[in-house]
Amino acid sequence: MIENALKGNRLYWIWIALLLLVIVFGISAFSQQLRLGLSVTGLGEGVPWGISAMQFTFMAAVASVSVLVVLPSYLHDYKPFGNIVVIAQFLGASASAIALLSLFIDTGKPQLLLGLLRYATPFSPYSWAFFLLNGYVLINLVTGWATLGAERKGVPVAAWVKPLIYLSIPWAIALPVVTGFVFTPFSGNQWIASLLVFRLLASAFAAGTAVLLLIILILQRTTGFDAGTKVSDKLVLLVAYAGSLTFALIGVECFSRSQTSPLLWLSLLFGIVSLAVFFVPAWKSSTRWLMTASAGVIFSLWAEKGALLLYSSTGGMVAYTPTLKEVSMTLGVLAIGILFLTILLKAVVVVKRAD
Amino acid sequence: MNEERREFIKKTSIGFLAGIGVSSGLFLNFLLEKTDASLWSDKNIAGTTRWGMLIDMRKCIDGCQKCVDACRLAHNVPDFGNATHQIAWLQKSPYREVFPTSGEDFAGKERTGKSVPSLCNHCADPPCASACPTQATFKRFDGIVALDYHRCTGCRSCMASCPYGAISFNWKEPRPAIKAINDIYPTREMGVVEKCNFCSERLLKGKLPACVESCPEKTLTFGNLNDPKSEIRLLLEKNQTMQRKPELGTLPSVFYII
Ligand code: SF4
Numbered sequence A: 001m002i003e004n005a006l007k008g009n010r011l012y013w014i015w016i017a018l019l020l021l022v023i024v025f026g027i028s029a030f031s032q033q034l035r036l037g038l039s040v041t042g043l044g045e046g047v048p049w050g051i052s053a054m055q056f057t058f059m060a061a062v063a064s065v066s067v068l069v070v071l072p073s074y075l076h077d078y079k080p081f082g083n084i085v086v087i088a089q090f091l092g093a094s095a096s097a098i099a100l101l102s103l104f105i106d107t108g109k110p111q112l113l114l115g116l117l118r119y120a121t122p123f124s125p126y127s128w129a130f131f132l133l134n135g136y137v138l139i140n141l142v143t144g145w146a147t148l149g150a151e152r153k154g155v156p157v158a159a160w161v162k163p164l165i166y167l168s169i170p171w172a173i174a175l176p177v178v179t180g181f182v183f184t185p186f187s188g189n190q191w192i193a194s195l196l197v198f199r200l201l202a203s204a205f206a207a208g209t210a211v212l213l214l215i216i217l218i219l220q221r222t223t224g225f226d227a228g229t230k231v232s233d234k235l236v237l238l239v240a241y242a243g244s245l246t247f248a249l250i251g252v253e254c255f256s257r258s259q260t261s262p263l264l265w266l267s268l269l270f271g272i273v274s275l276a277v278f279f280v281p282a283w284k285s286s287t288r289w290l291m292t293a294s295a296g297v298i299f300s301l302w303a304e305k306g307a308l309l310l311y312s313s314t315g316g317m318v319a320y321t322p323t324l325k326e327v328s329m330t331l332g333v334l335a336i337g338i339l340f341l342t343i344l345l346k347a348v349v350v351v352k353r354a355d
Numbered sequence B: 001m002n003e004e005r006r007e008f009i010k011k012t013s014i015g016f017l018a019g020i021g022v023s024s025g026l027f028l029n030f031l032l033e034k035t036d037a038s039l040w041s042d043k044n045i046a047g048t049t050r051w052g053m054l055i056d057m058r059k060c061i062d063g064c065q066k067c068v069d070a071c072r073l074a075h076n077v078p079d080f081g082n083a084t085h086q087i088a089w090l091q092k093s094p095y096r097e098v099f100p101t102s103g104e105d106f107a108g109k110e111r112t113g114k115s116v117p118s119l120c121n122h123c124a125d126p127p128c129a130s131a132c133p134t135q136a137t138f139k140r141f142d143g144i145v146a147l148d149y150h151r152c153t154g155c156r157s158c159m160a161s162c163p164y165g166a167i168s169f170n171w172k173e174p175r176p177a178i179k180a181i182n183d184i185y186p187t188r189e190m191g192v193v194e195k196c197n198f199c200s201e202r203l204l205k206g207k208l209p210a211c212v213e214s215c216p217e218k219t220l221t222f223g224n225l226n227d228p229k230s231e232i233r234l235l236l237e238k239n240q241t242m243q244r245k246p247e248l249g250t251l252p253s254v255f256y257i258i
């Protein structure tokens, strides 16, 4: 199935070339970082983490979306989602891979990361995140590939896939929470901290469904693969619900802290404006509006991660400007993940178009 | 036939797994490292050691940097001369930065106007050690929170979880920025963290920490917090002292008299 990645129209090849270009820039920046240390980034005293860590938390959260689709279709036999199960699984795999790579480029000694296999402890959120992400890439790739294979042959999915799907449920719930905890050991106000778990979960589902919706709409436009209105309606509903809860919780934090990070205000503002589209019938029936609004929700939840990470213990946020090299590296990692996803989705579209 | 094949696969896979385990040192590690649990001393248990320090700010001279310099010298701590990439095990900072939550907002200059030496508190319940994914930061039997520079992956989880900002990261290659390299203590590499080790290498030889020894005013007192007859315990008994951010429950082993 994978050989289909080598066939495609002009648009496809332009897209691949673009991704490769971004990856090359990223690799060149990373090789400089290996030589000169993390001093090539905008990080420093009081700012241990930056955009790469933001990408890590965001993508780990997005990855958990696969469960929202896989669960209803496998366990509750909800038919319409059957159409996009594979897409959600591959998105889960690629997003976790991006998260892992973002972690990789953000360590001082990436060559020692495998030491985690030996010395990991259950007390360290970072250990958890590392293991959960690795496992999630595997689970999603294996179940996704099995689903796709079955679909191609027109047979039901093999029985051994189901236990793996069950296994992925606690995984998907743990991922956004654990990765969020890596960065929030002392986030000040205690009762806000207690709301954090819910916010991490809600925002993960909102971000994940928004990304999935965006991907499906893009596929619809570029490849003619149509998931059906029932699917996109459901996803719109999910973004609307998860998004409302998320922005309510972000609102609570914005209005109850004396000094809220400006990024969180930005997130709230963008979020509410974008979310409105998901509620107004006339707007949500337009693909263009939906795409823009999904992008808005995604941006807003990126900013939310930023507020979480660039939190300063004295209130407000720390002074941090990412450098060009840092941006190249982060985008490079993103491009690697998108390339991976593109190749997987290419196989999906070909199989779907065949039946 | 099928049975045999299954048996074969089972055996080879067990062998394979064992091979991985041995080659990664998993089993060896397990056999060699024995810890005497009774030596762990979170609480003040007589007979065990919990090193601690008392800093008497009544004696400390403003503007004096002797302890800071002694520390830099003793441990090959680089000096980059810029705030972003700076590395410090021990430093002197304004009172309000060291005690942001002490509630002394309206106290007079004589108490809060001085810059205060600050270092790793060697907390009895250190959040940095639990955050570390490789146990490169760990608590020793004598209460010292130590660091294994060879195991650190440079993930900076410890930095973010230390509420005192006591850990520094080597953003650059440190060696060129060390003024005079000594061969008593190893230098570090780019990409790992470092922090105060309570001069564990000197304690081993029966010496006091370099900062304690270097202070002409005897501002710093070092000793075993679990020994009721130690000098530090007697001073703690007689004086009103404070710790940094005690409300966080990290149980610092460094105390201050202001
Ligand atoms: S002061 Fe910071 S680095 Fe030192 S033991 Fe406490 S938490 Fe860890």
Ligand code: SF4
Pocket (backbone or CB within 6 Å): B131, B132, B133, B134, B135, B136, B137, B147, B151, B152, B153, B154, B155, B156, B157, B158, B159, B192, B193
């Ligand atoms: S930076 Fe090093 S010592 Fe600190 S948590 Fe990461 S691996 Fe542990």
